[in-house]
Amino acid sequence: MNLLFAEDDALLAQLFQLQAETFGYQVFCAQNGDVAVQQALSYQYDLILMDIQMPVLDGIEAVRMLRTLGYDRPVIAMSAEDVTEPGFSLVLKKPLQWPDVQQQLAQFKAIPAVKLELPAELRNAYQAHAQQLFHQLDMLAEQQNWIDFMTIVHQLKGSAASFDLAIVSELAHQLQSEWQSIPAEQKKQRANYFLEQCKACKLK
Amino acid sequence: MQTKIKVREQKILLVDDLDYNRQLLRNNLTMLFSREKLKYKAFSYFQAHNASSALQTFSQQLPEMVFLDIELPDGSGLELLKRFKEQKPDCFVVMVSGVSTLENVKTSIDSGAASFIVKPFTGDKILAVLKQFDRYYDKLPKQAVEPLLQKP
Structure with a gap:
């Protein structure tokens, strides 16, 4: 199962990547909301984890843009504050505590890839x-x-x-x-x- | 007694300067429309390799769906998008680009694009757009959908 982890704190992103990869997740990182939108439109991730406060484009704006463009895959918000934006599938409270994160991630499954037909x-x-x-x-x-x-x-x-x-x-x-x-x-x-x-x- | 509803052929316009990309899209749209459980299955295709022929074909056919490449040899797909939406506001336009910039994505949304695909095409991206198209037509006011549903 592959994940996009959108977070401007590089250290936090690195820590998450290490932990998630131990449990078999393939992790890709985006350092702000703009990169996250570009990545989400370029690759089909099974799941996106999105920080709310990010430079260039924040997590709320990023998920709104994606949903407006019909993006229907799950996007999880990560925040210390309450998040009411309906575009998110779930909210994870920051600071992230790994056993809780793992439990929440287990709800989501890998989405089977659709093969391109190429004569x-x-x-x-x-x-x-x-x-x-x-x-x-x-x-x-x-x-x-x-x-x-x-x-x-x-x-x-x-x-x-x-x-x-x-x-x-x-x-x-x-x-x-x-x-x-x-x-x-x-x-x-x-x-x-x-x-x-x-x-x-x-x-x- | 239940009336059988026949779905009129929907028109799909494919705009890309590379012939191979248009062929690939057409093959995969045909395959996915017939294989997946989608409400709208009947379709006819039109193709354009540049902005001027796209504009002409659009005006003649008024398609329900357009795959519109942003980088065309004689103009920008973003400009075409505005013209298309003026002529047919409920047309479902999918912007296609080799690269997504925040500016392009924002302009596409502001001009009424329904979706945005960053090339290369994959089966997942095309299927996601078709499912979205089904949902989109379900939400449209009845009078907009009725021309698509003809009683035999």
Whole structure:
């Protein structure tokens, strides 16, 4: 069962992660409400635990946004105060006491994943298209045309995982998140490394 | 005596510049509509690969549901969302994006989007949207739903 733990106190998040993982939960962390909303819309967690007072976007606003967008999976509030917001499935009192937390978490079960139907013909067609994109990326890296390069990387991030190329999506995501902080003189080297990794992925 | 109700074909518009994504969505919507216990099962699909063809198709078909990519080659899906909702306020629009930013999510909500999917597509995300669509149409005023339910 996987959980998203949204909490701005990094130490508390680390402690929760250690305890929950001991009991077999897979824990992902978000450091504020904004990240929690983005994560919840990107991945289907079995359960979200949401702190109320968080920077950027607080837990109440975050759960309201998710519920407005039809998010119907359980979200638990964590707070020292009373929480009356109807979007939460449950409220856990802070400070969290592990035996109590464990007891409450036991009410929730892992939600079976729905497999995406991917006909072989469509998968093969996309994978051939991905090969063409790698070739285009090679040329764009050579020209150091980073705007077009990153547009294609963005496309790969958003689509490759749906066509049995999850690693390519993950590599593209990693490159996108690092890109702004890479010094100009190192961009070509990093781009080539990304391409080498993509090409090494075994296409089915 | 009970009257049998036949559900009229609902129109679904898929807007994405990548043909593979539209095909994938269509395959999975078809599969999930027929497999899951959903109230609304009959549908017909329309597709658009950019903002201008999406706007034209929307105006002609006035679909009940739209999957709308935010990043289109000739415009933003967020702008299209506003135009769609002006033309058909009860249309169920699912925003689709390769990346979610707080600003995009807020703008989508303020402009009347019903849901938001961050790509890549998964079976869970698509099914969650379809279940939401069923609930949404149940809550609409009767006169909005009646055109969908035709007596044979």
